[in-house]
Amino acid sequence: MRARVLVTLRPGVLDPQGEAVRHALGTLGFAGIEAVRQGKLIEIDLARSDPAAAAAEVREMCEKLLANTVIETYSIEIA
Amino acid sequence: MRAAVLTFPGSNCERDLARAFAAHGFAVDRVWHKEAALPAGVDIVAIPGGYSFGDYLRCGAIAARAPVMAAVARHAARGGHVIGICNGFQILTEAGLLPGTLMRNAGLRFVCRRVGLCVATTASPFTALWARGAAIALPIAHHDGNYAADPPTLDRLEGEDRIAFRYRENPNGAARDIAGILSANRRVLGMMPHPERAIEAAQGGADGVRLFLALAGALAAA
Numbered sequence: 232m233r234a235r236v237l238v239t240l241r242p243g244v245l246d247p248q249g250e251a252v253r254h255a256l257g258t259l260g261f262a263g264i265e266a267v268r269q270g271k272l273i274e275i276d277l278a279r280s281d282p283a284a285a286a287a288e289v290r291e292m293c294e295k296l297l298a299n300t301v302i303e304t305y306s307i308e309i310a
Numbered sequence: 311m312r313a314a315v316l317t318f319p320g321s322n323c324e325r326d327l328a329r330a331f332a333a334h335g336f337a338v339d340r341v342w343h344k345e346a347a348l349p350a351g352v353d354i355v356a357i358p359g360g361y362s363f364g365d366y367l368r369c370g371a372i373a374a375r376a377p378v379m380a381a382v383a384r385h386a387a388r389g390g391h392v393i394g395i396c397n398g399f400q401i402l403t404e405a406g407l408l409p410g411t412l413m414r415n416a417g418l419r420f421v422c423r424r425v426g427l428c429v430a431t432t433a434s435p436f437t438a439l440w441a442r443g444a445a446i447a448l449p450i451a452h453h454d455g456n457y458a459a460d461p462p463t464l465d466r467l468e469g470e471d472r473i474a475f476r477y478r479e480n481p482n483g484a485a486r487d488i489a490g491i492l493s494a495n496r497r498v499l500g501m502m503p504h505p506e507r508a509i510e511a512a513q514g515g516a517d518g519v520r521l522f523l524a525l526a527g528a529l530a531a532a
Binding site for chain 2: 296
């Protein structure tokens with residue numbers, strides 16, 4: 232099965248890269264963009280077949296490595 | 311006195327750092343990241359700058375989980391001294407040995423120049439030879455030096471006098487102008503500026519010398 236982990240900055244943490252993207256989109260003529268936040272998508276192929284066990288394992292991966300919880304949050308989809 | 315200078319794939323300041331320690335009376339062991347233990351008798355572990363593991367995932371994130379870092383955590387837990395410079399600072403925060411994190415510079419640009427610093431505390435084995443508030447200059451060279459932590463953590467660092475260096479003109483957006491911080495026991499220092507690139511006049515300045523002298527004095531007395 233495949234896990235998709237979405238890592239994003241916590242609300243309130245300034246995102247200078249997202250801000251630069253917002254500016255660039257404005258330069259291209261896209262109007263009305265209020266905010267851009269940049270994150271990461273990590274896909275993990277797992278040998279497991281039990282979705283609950285897979286979710287628990289991926290959550291541990293997020294806590295130990297995939298996200299820096301000082302500034303980031305994560306969400307997990309198992310498919 | 312023994313210093314262990316770590317090397318990860320992508321480290322690029324390890325020779326300068328080893329040379330700076332050797333020039334101040336330290337025996338230096340160079341330690342590869344796959345080692346599970348530090349050499350016997352190491353007084354200080356030094357984590358150099360560079361781009362460990364290509365800065366993949368987050369700066370310092372992969373290096374912080376390398377085998378040698380478990381040994382560094384044990385060394386720190388025993389009260390051993392540790393210094394992390396630039397990428398080494400990022401690795402120490404990722405390893406949980408120092409609070410907070412280093413984010414992308416607010417101006418988004420890589421900044422490579424000498425900057426003015428203020429020595430914010432002299433109560434540490436790294437800064438004891440300066441006067442409090444001393445104005446010094448050291449080189450910085452980084453893309454991710456924007457120190458960030460939640461306000462209670464920043465308040466605690468200030469309240470416990472754990473800010474070692476502050477920028478006189480903030481080059482990267484770092485919270486409260488923080489350029490370097492200490493652990494609670496004051497024996498682990500993480501800093502973005504490079505003292506090892508300022509140990510003789512030929513490098514354009516020698517303000518880094520006092521850090522190595524202070525450390526040599528503190529460890530010789532221990």
